[in-house]
Amino acid sequence: MTIPRKSRKLFLSLGVVCNMAISFDFRRRLGSGHFGEVWHAIDTGLGCEIALKCIPPDKIVNQANFFQEAQALKSSEHANIVRVYDTGVLNDGRIYISMEYLSRGSLEDEAQGAPVPLSRAKRLMIDALRGLGHAHRQGIVHRDVKPANILIGFAGEAKLSDFGLALRDLRNLNVSQLKQYQYFLHLAPEVRGIQDYTELSDIYAAGVTLYRLVNGDSYLPQVTPAQAQAQARRGEFPPRKHYRDFIPQALRRMINKAMNVDPALRYQSADKMRHALEHQTLLVDWSESVAPTISKWTGVNANNVHYVVEKAQQSNRRWSVETRRERSPQAWRRIGKLCFSEMRKQDADKRARRILQDFVNGTA
Amino acid sequence: MWREESMKTVGIRCSNSDYTFCILSGDRDSTIVEETDRVPFPKDYSDPELFNWLYQEMNALFQRTRCDAVGIKRAEGMVMRSNALETRIQSEAIVSLSAAQAGCQSVLRKMSSTVAKDLGLKGKGKYLKTKLDTSAIDDFDDYPEKVQEAILVAWSCM
Numbered sequence: 001m002t003i004p005r006k007s008r009k010l011f012l013s014l015g016v017v018c019n020m021a022i023s024f025d026f027r028r029r030l031g032s033g034h035f036g037e038v039w040h041a042i043d044t045g046l047g048c049e050i051a052l053k054c055i056p057p058d059k060i061v062n063q064a065n066f067f068q069e070a071q072a073l074k075s076s077e078h079a080n081i082v083r084v085y086d087t088g089v090l091n092d093g094r095i096y097i098s099m100e101y102l103s104r105g106s107l108e109d110e111a112q113g114a115p116v117p118l119s120r121a122k123r124l125m126i127d128a129l130r131g132l133g134h135a136h137r138q139g140i141v142h143r144d145v146k147p148a149n150i151l152i153g154f155a156g157e158a159k160l161s162d163f164g165l166a167l168r169d170l171r172n173l174n175v176s177q178l179k180q181y182q183y184f185l186h187l188a189p190e191v192r193g194i195q196d197y198t199e200l201s202d203i204y205a206a207g208v209t210l211y212r213l214v215n216g217d218s219y220l221p222q223v224t225p226a227q228a229q230a231q232a233r234r235g236e237f238p239p240r241k242h243y244r245d246f247i248p249q250a251l252r253r254m255i256n257k258a259m260n261v262d263p264a265l266r267y268q269s270a271d272k273m274r275h276a277l278e279h280q281t282l283l284v285d286w287s288e289s290v291a292p293t294i295s296k297w298t299g300v301n302a303n304n305v306h307y308v309v310e311k312a313q314q315s316n317r318r319w320s321v322e323t324r325r326e327r328s329p330q331a332w333r334r335i336g337k338l339c340f341s342e343m344r345k346q347d348a349d350k351r352a353r354r355i356l357q358d359f360v361n362g363t364a
Numbered sequence: 365m366w367r368e369e370s371m372k373t374v375g376i377r378c379s380n381s382d383y384t385f386c387i388l389s390g391d392r393d394s395t396i397v398e399e400t401d402r403v404p405f406p407k408d409y410s411d412p413e414l415f416n417w418l419y420q421e422m423n424a425l426f427q428r429t430r431c432d433a434v435g436i437k438r439a440e441g442m443v444m445r446s447n448a449l450e451t452r453i454q455s456e457a458i459v460s461l462s463a464a465q466a467g468c469q470s471v472l473r474k475m476s477s478t479v480a481k482d483l484g485l486k487g488k489g490k491y492l493k494t495k496l497d498t499s500a501i502d503d504f505d506d507y508p509e510k511v512q513e514a515i516l517v518a519w520s521c522m
């Protein structure tokens with residue numbers, strides 16, 4: 001029950017009083033990474049489930065303040081940001097942060113790289129942007145917005161988490177004390193060093209997050225971090241023209257604006273991006289299965305009406321598009337005005353895309 | 365200490381498709397319009413989702429402004445006979461609840477006639493357009509009508 005001599009000396013020099021009475025019942029490791037581990041644990045004092053993040057002191061981003069992550073979470077308290085209960089030092093010298101435990105995990109756990117239904121992606125991203133906007137108003141730049149850091153709450157709402165890289169009042173920070181960790185997939189092109197981070201680099205990361213949610217990770221090219229950065233600076237990563245067929249033009253424009261290479265042309269605040277997303281009409285959630293000679297999309301709207309759009313090769317060079325609607329369970333009805341045959345492949349692609357997007361926009 | 369004496373009021377004007385707000389500071393004779401905006405309601409939200417959204421919006425607004433008073437522009441007689449009334453009244457209830465939770469000392473719903481009366485005119489709504497001197501508010505005439513209504517109801521609460 002003693003703190004290692006090295007850590008003890010360090011904390012005493014910082015004027016930290018360690019509370020040795022804290023006790024956690026470690027249940028299951030939820031994840032681990034460069035920054036340490038996150039455990040599902042029981043706080044025996046409070047008698048509640050918690051998520052306990054344990055970080056070795058040398059992995060803390062700001063070496064001048066070991067409790068920065070917990071402090072950032074505390075000062076950003078909001079319904080769409082994970083709640084922090086406590087912070088301190090474990091017996092083995094690691095810094096711990098006790099947070100609310102959300103059993104549904106993260107958006108990345110839920111999606112597993114697959115596309116998330118549009119209406120769900122919209123609502124979750126609205127929640128995350130609300131939390132992000134609140135953090136920005138407290139002067140905090142998150143620096144790590146991504147699906148793995150958006151947790152799902154008990155009511156199905158999204159909560160922004162992992163403020164491990166978050167920094168407050170970046171302009172006045174002594175950057176020599178900061179460690180240079182970066183997540184390349186979501187790194188805004190203008191960021192070369194820590195002081196280049198702004199709220200607008202978080203907006204860019206939120207745009208990439210939404211891109212990944214609606215398309216799935218298979219739409220991101222497989223590139224090295226260096227290639228990703230070089231392509232991001234040219235506006236080619238993520239590819240701005242490569243979206244799933246059913247994603248409407250308005251939503252593509254919105255995501256592309258958030259990912260604009262020029263920060264001045266992005267949404268200038270998380271709230272502005274949120275409002276733009278709130279005005280997207282996304283009435284049908286499509287899922288697709290694509291094969292060389294037949295592609296099938298199945299969709300459902302809020303009233304639980306199901307649709308099917310099928311694009312199939314009829315003969316060597318001719319293609320057809322069929323649209324059906326479920327009138328009652330297992331009783332499908334062909335929608336004649338949305339069925340086409342004897343088309344070239346390009347025309348069939350265009351038709352199918354138009355039909356899918358019209359359903360999403362409510363104009364079919 | 366000027367800051368402590370200065371009063372901050374928020375004016376809200378709801379409709380069935382958006383809400384408009386303004387944040388005023390200063391006093392009745394020297395009023396500063398700090399912020400105004402018209403925020404449309406999200407698309408394809410069910411009623412419960414919409415109310416939750418509005419509740420979150422209002423919480424954020426009142427936590428951010430820490431205002432002393434909130435004025436809510438009530439529907440006039442014409443609206444009373446339309447379908448928009450239900451949504452508007454529900455929205456106004458949510459605004460009132462959020463303001464109370466945020467600790468606003470005064471939360472008042474006012475029709476035009478009450479606003480006119482509180483601004484020193486005889487209690488007729490039309491006087492707000494014909495007889496009210498708004499020179500204490502810079503560029504008042506340049507604001508859209510809904511914003512003007514939000515400003516006047518907030519101003520009357522100062």
